[in-house]
Structure formats: structure tokens, C-alpha cells
Amino acid sequence: MIMIYYEVLCYSCRQLFRVYEGSLNYKLFKENRTKFFCCEDCSHKIRIDAIKNFFRYLN
Incomplete structure (x- = not known):
């Protein structure tokens, strides 16, 4: 089973974290990539x- 994800930069700690398909953050990231996300x-x-x-x- 292949998990689809995006690697997103946390605006607080500046670390990369993964946002997996099916999560709310994944949907929000796909809709608007200019938003700020945190781990x-x-x-x-x-x-x-x-x-x-x-x-x-x-x-």
C-alpha cells in the first residue's frame, strides 16, 4: 500500500514533516499551499x- 504525502515546513520549529493523504492538513495544503502549517x-x-x-x- 502506497501512502501519498506532502512534506511541509513547520512554521514554528522549521522542521519538515509529512502530511498524509486523508488528513485535514493534506486537504488544506492541496487547496492553498501558501498557508502556514505546523507539526x-x-x-x-x-x-x-x-x-x-x-x-x-x-x-
């Missing part, structure tokens, strides 16, 4: 930081 690790870190900052301002 799963950076995406998770950004999400956690946003949650922490959200709760910091609630108190």
Missing part, C-alpha cells in the same frame, strides 16, 4: 499554551 508537536504546544493563558485571565 503535531508544535500544534499541541500552542494549544496547551493557549489554554493556560485563557485560564490565567479568568482568575
Whole structure:
């Protein structure tokens, strides 16, 4: 079975990562290659930081 993918540059850590066919990022990359994408690790870190900052301002 052949997996089709694109190699995309993460805008946060500047590392190449693969976006596999069938994923949302693959579809978004095919539609608009000028968008910024981030790898799963950076995406998770950004999400956690946003949650922490959200709760910091609630108190």
C-alpha cells in the first residue's frame, strides 16, 4: 500500500514533516499551499499554551 504525502515546513520549529493523504492538513495544503502549517508537536504546544493563558485571565 502506497501512502501519498506532502512534506511541509513547520512554521514554528522549521522542521519538515509529512502530511498524509486523508488528513485535514493534506486537504488544506492541496487547496492553498501558501498557508502556514505546523507539526503535531508544535500544534499541541500552542494549544496547551493557549489554554493556560485563557485560564490565567479568568482568575
